[in-house]
Amino acid sequence: MTRFLQRVSRLVRHNHRTAVALVRRTACRPPPDHPTATGKQMSSLCKLFSSTNPAPSRLLLYRLKSSNTTRAKSKSPARKTSTRSKGPTPASVYQTISQLVEAEEKPAVDHASTQVLLAKDGSFARPVSSFDGSPDACRIAQESTSTPRAGETVFRAGDSERNPLQNSNLEDVSPIVHEITNIVRSEKSQLRMERRLEELDSVLSSDVVEKVLKRCFKVGHLALRFFNWVKERPNFCHTTEAYNVMIYIAGEAKDFDLMEKLVDEMDEEPCPRDVKTWTIIISKYGKAKQIGKAMRTFEAMKKSGCEVDIGVYEIMFRALCCANKPELAMEFYREMTSKNMAVKRNLYEMLMDCLAISGDAAAVRSVGLDMMKNAQVSESEVYTRILRSFCISRKTEEAQHLFEEIKKKNLLVDSDTYDILVKGFCRAGKMDKSVDIVKGLRQNSGVDSKLYGCLISGFLKKGDIEKALKLLQEMRESGCQPMVSTYTEMIQRLFRSDGYQKACELSEEMLRNGIKPDIVAITAMVAGYVQNNKISEAWKVFETTKQNGMRPTRKAYTVFINELCKVSKPLEALKLLEEMINSMINPKDGVFHLVISSLTKIGELEKARNVEKICRSSRLYCLEEEPACQSSCHQFLDHEHEVSSFSPKQDEQDMKSVKTTTFSNADLKEVHRIISSYTEWCSIQEVLESSAICFTPELVEAVLRSSQRQSRAALQLFSWIGRKTGYTHTAEAYNMAIKLAGSAKDFKHMRHLFREMRRSDLAITPNTWTIMIAQYGQAGLTQMALDAFKEMKKDGYEPYGSTYKYLIVFLCGKKGRKTDEAIKIFQEMIRAGHMPDKEMLDIYLSCLCESKQLVDAQRSLKNLCRRGFTAQVGYSLLVKSLCRAGRIEEALKAADDMELLGCTRDQYVYGSIVHALLREGRLDEALDKVETMKRAGISQTTHIHTSLIVHFCKEKKIAEAMKIFKKMKDDGCEATVVTYSALIRGFMNMGMVTDAWNIFRRMKLKGPYPDFVTYSMFMACLCKSGRSEDALQLIHEMLESGIIPSAINFREVFHGLNREGKQHLARNVLETKWRLKRERMISL
Incomplete structure (x- = not known):
């Protein structure tokens, strides 16, 4: 501590600002016993604390106070009495600084000794005070026992030299907060916000910053920029509250990398985590169902000494129930009750639903009894709630037994109870029992609109529209008015099943009966009109939402945009996307990518680039870097552009490499027309030279991107343009040319372009190498891909995560497989800090299982899980890989081991096992697994239905396959390309060629496209x-x-x-x- 004081006093004489920074950086560390200060040190410290604002003084005072407390605790109780010293002792540093801080923050009332200066703008400037005598003991005690808040420094925006004193009790900060918020939220360009903030002549404090961030939580990327700009201001440190707000914003955006980075920053700064910090982190992990990280954070919170209150337990409890972790949820429930925490009613209900889904009926009843005893809920309500849990989880037999028990106990059975039971039977597909219940009620007490609605919904989900329409007519005749939800579901199903006219009649009937459509009904009608190519009617209906005082939701906008893109109306979708953004509703990335892809397909590349630019600016992580640090064009693209040779979404990924538009679509279309109209290059060149087309690097790049069929002409154009005077190709254009040559398997020309790029002194990046590696791998030339990878590292380039991914994927492929090399590269990738995605890990584990290297597969998976990879996903992929390799018994064992590790057998695990059993011809065992799924409350997926169709087509049982296909549609499962392909193969094997062609033409007409x-x-x-x-x-x-x-x-x-x-x-x-x-x- 003595050395620390000496260093501070030395720095004050040479560099005042560095001294303040030193105090800030070290003030919250555990200090040793404080010493006394020499006269020279006290002189320097007096200079420090009389010439700056109170924040550094408070921090150092806090450190010395903590030292005093530590020293007092270390003394023995027997040595409480002290002997009088023989002479006067020097003043302690703690006592002297207390005087300085008190005088600095609380100026004396005597106006002769204290003069408050008023700045030109009317704000308070620093008071000048005189220090005489010893301070009031009560004031010192009060100051010394209060923990300082990092970030108390007050500064003026745009002025790092002045630090005027601000008293929150004297000044209302609302106008300042409002003004700054308007600047932040109205930001359009990357530099504008920072420039306007610099020019702002207002006082900023930690309180102002916190309130601005709270008002900007819906525009997280802008809030982050403001947060980072404030952090870089001299003599300022964010408070815990400000960090909490930013962590919350990052968590809401599911940007967990940023969230963890902010938490690390808190640990580095003198900014301790509080209960709210821990709670936010746990809550965001829980909402994202990242249970492993949530549990680790919970344990870290307990170890940190922070008190875990009931709110944190409730957040963890909800997360475990939503993630379907009944065993862990029960452990938390028992721990909460053992700590005498009051468990709320909704938590009991969540736990019962979770337990019912797992099939533990006894545990559901046990929790219900606890709910009755502890939450003081009546027996009738508890039994009704247990019934609801059984019905939600499709445990119809348990629900039936419980309903009989309720009637025997003479408990209350009202319309809500019957609603729950009928919905449960409908959800499980047992429509006969639902109809019997309704018939019995009709004879006794009558049926209301809700019960009719449940039955109609059940028949619609089964695909039986005729019965649903009969029930609707019966409902009208009995005097029951259909609810808006019933009309909505009927209209939606009719639109989808070519019942356009009937759907329109029902919508008119709904309006005639005085039933006002809600936003869900309007969204269903809009989607139906678009599906039937009635775009103008769809817009009219959509506009009625605003006329009726309703505001379209994100779901409404998303559905409308999706349907417009499906019917090839991307310009209409773009118009709607702009309206959505102007309404302050943030579209998800999937919506942006769909619009970009649709615009690209019709050649509207300029509009697609503009949408891509908006998409980038809306992402929270895009603006993490300091705005002042503007990287060059190629550096930015190196990190954004991903090689799309392996990905089917080529157009979407290729768009990521485009930044600005400096050409017209008319020029692009004209170039395409020219290069596709002639076979010889001399003719193409002659027409191009006589045209008025203005070639730019962006236009050349766009031509290359969209000329896969005419790649020879496009590459000749690339070479011809590059020889023109005053024109220079960009690195991005060379990358696209290399990719185009490789996709045509013209590897000689691909290498020529690479050497030419190097001679031109253009920036060769890891992305360039990745493109070449991917092209070699795509062609099965894995040894050449490996050689390129080694050459890349030899030249000093650091591989990207995508470089490792594509190399490993192609090394694991059937063509040119090199399993041992794939294992080495995979281990190198993990050591480099890159995590595999789901697609890559699936291919890698399948390769190891097929190569009979199961030990390596299990070791790799365990290593990944230790590094944070989700165990549920990882072990599901291992089961799938074993099934794909035909090792069914080991797959079943791996599925059993999953449950021991806290994972569950989900629909993907069951789908893999069923598919493997069917491939081996073990139909009965596969059907047993399907029944087990049903008992566990897991619905059949498209994967399982498709596997059954493939099996029956292989066995030439086409009638059985068609039954499964019809059942699949009744269950609401959407057929995929694989499903239709299996039917085509089945019809061809049976010699039913006409039927095969009908299926194929249906795919081309209605999708999914072959x-x-x-x-x-x-x-x-x-x-x-x-x-x-x-x-x-x-x-x-x-x-x-x-x-x-x-x-x-x-x-x-x-x-x-x-x-x-x-x-x-x-x-x-x-x-x-x-x-x-x-x-x-x-x-x-």
Whole structure:
């Protein structure tokens, strides 16, 4: 401590600001016993504390006070009495600083000795005080026992030199908060906010900053910029409350990296966490169902010595129930009751629902009895609530027994009880029992609108619209008025099932009956109109929300935008997106990406870039860096641009590499027209030279991105433009050219472009290397991909996470598999601090299981879980990988081990096991697993239905497959490309070619659109059945759809036509293949 005081006194004489910073940095550390100060030290300290604001003084005072307390506690009780000293003792540093702080913060009333100066703008300036005599003992005690708040420094925005004193009791900060909030919230460009804040002539304090942040929680990225700008102001330190607000904002945005970074900053600053900090962190992890992190934070809170109150227990309890962790939730419940904490009624209800889903009926009843005893709830209410839990979890047998028990006990059975029971049977698909209950009620006491609504909803979910309409008519005849929710569900189902006219009639009937549609009903009608290409009617209905005083919700905007993009109306969707943003409703990333993709497909690249720019600015993490530190264009793109060779969403990912628009769509379309109209480059060049097109790097990049079919001409254009005087290609354009050459398997030209890029002194980044590695891997040239990876590291480039991902994915592929190398690269990736995503880990574990390296798979998974990877996802992928490798018994054992680790068998685990059993022909065991799923309250997924369809098609039981397909639609499961592909294969195996074509045409008309795998499968089936001419037609359809056929596709059709004696058509196949190769490759 003596050395610390000497250092402070030395710094005061040379650098006053550094002395203040030193006091701030060290004031909250555990201090040793304070010493006495020499006269020289006291002179320097007096200079420090009489010339600055009170905050550093309070911090050092707090440190010395803590030292005093520590010293007092260490003394023995037997030594309480003290002997009188023989001479006077020097004043303690603590006592002297107390005088200085008291005089600084509480100026004397004597106006002769204290003069308060008024600044030019009317604010209070620093008072000048005289220090005489010893301070009031009560004042010193009061000051010394109060814990300082970091960040008490008050400063004027835009002026780092002046530090005027602000008294919150004398000044209302609301006008300042309002003014700053307007500046922050109205921000449009990256530098404008900071510039305006610098120019603002207002006093800022920690209280003002905290209130501004609270008012900006809906614009988190702007709040973060303001938070960081304030943090960089001299002599300012954020308070715990300000950090709490920012942690809350980051948690709401699910930006957990930022949230953890803010917590680390708190630990580095003299800014201790309080109960609210811990509570916010636990709450946000819990809401995101990151139970492992929430539990670790809870344990860390207990170890920190912070008191864990009932609010924290309730947050953890809710998180565990929502994440379906009944065992952990029961442990928390027992701990709460053992601590005599009052458990609220809603927590009892959540726990009962969670236990019912797990199938523990005895535990549900036990918790219900506790609820009756502790929460003072009547027996009738408790039994009704238990019934509700059983019905929610589809435990209909337990619900039926409990209902009989309720009637035997003569407990209250009202309309709500019947509603719960009928809904439960409808949810479980047992419509006959639901109808019987309603019939019995109709004969006795009558049926209300809610019960009719439950029945109609149940039939609609089963897909039985005719019965639902009959019930609706019966409802009208009995004098019951249908509810708005009943009308909404009927209208929605009719629109989806080609009942457009009937849906319109019901909507008119609803209005005639005086029933005012809510926002859900309006959203359903809007979606129906768009699905039937009635765009103008959809807009009219949507506008009625504003006319009727309703405000469209985020869900309403999202549904409308999705439907517009589905029917290829992206410009209408863009208009709606702009309206959504202007209404201060933040769209999710998925909405942005859908609009960007749709605009790109129709060639509106300029508008797509603008949407991408808005999407970036709305993300919380995009503006974490200091605005003053503007990175160069290529540095920004290196981190944002992801290689899209492996991803199916190519257009969306490619858009990430575009920053600004310096060309028109008309120019882009004209270039495409020219390069697709001529086969020889000399003709293309002649037309281009005579045109008035103004080529920019962005235009060239856009041409390359959208010219996969005509890649040869696009690359020749790239080379021709690069030789023009005054023109220079950008690094991004070279990256796109390298990618285009690699996708055409023109690796010679790809390497030529890389060398040319290096000679041009352009910035070669890890992203450039990643593109080349991905192209080699895509072609199965994994050794060349490995060589490029080694060369990349040898040249000093640090691989990105995407570099590791693509290399490992292709090393684990069927073509060019190198399992040992994949393991080494995976371990290197983990050591470098990169975590795999779900897609990559799935492929990696499958490779290890198929290569019989189960020990390595388990070791890798355990290592990942220790580093924070979700155990539930990880072990589900392990089960899936074992099933894919045909190791069913080990998969079943792994599924059992999951439960021991606190994970659950979810629908994905069951889906993997069922699929594996069916692939081995073990139908009965697979059906047993499906029944087990039902008993556990887990509904069948599209995956399981599709697996059953694949099995029955393989066994040539097409009727059974169609029954499963119908049941799948009745259960509300959406068929995927895989489902329809399985049906096409099944019909082809049965010789039902016409039915196969009908399914295929239905896919092209209504979606999901056939992909490369579907085309390839259908082509192979047609060739096998002697219909190779139809397969040739599919090749041309693929090319028209923008899908490039593979060499295998051409070979199958060529051999099929030769077998059928159609040699002239076979030559046509070869000509098409060669023409496509000439259009794509430049190195021929």
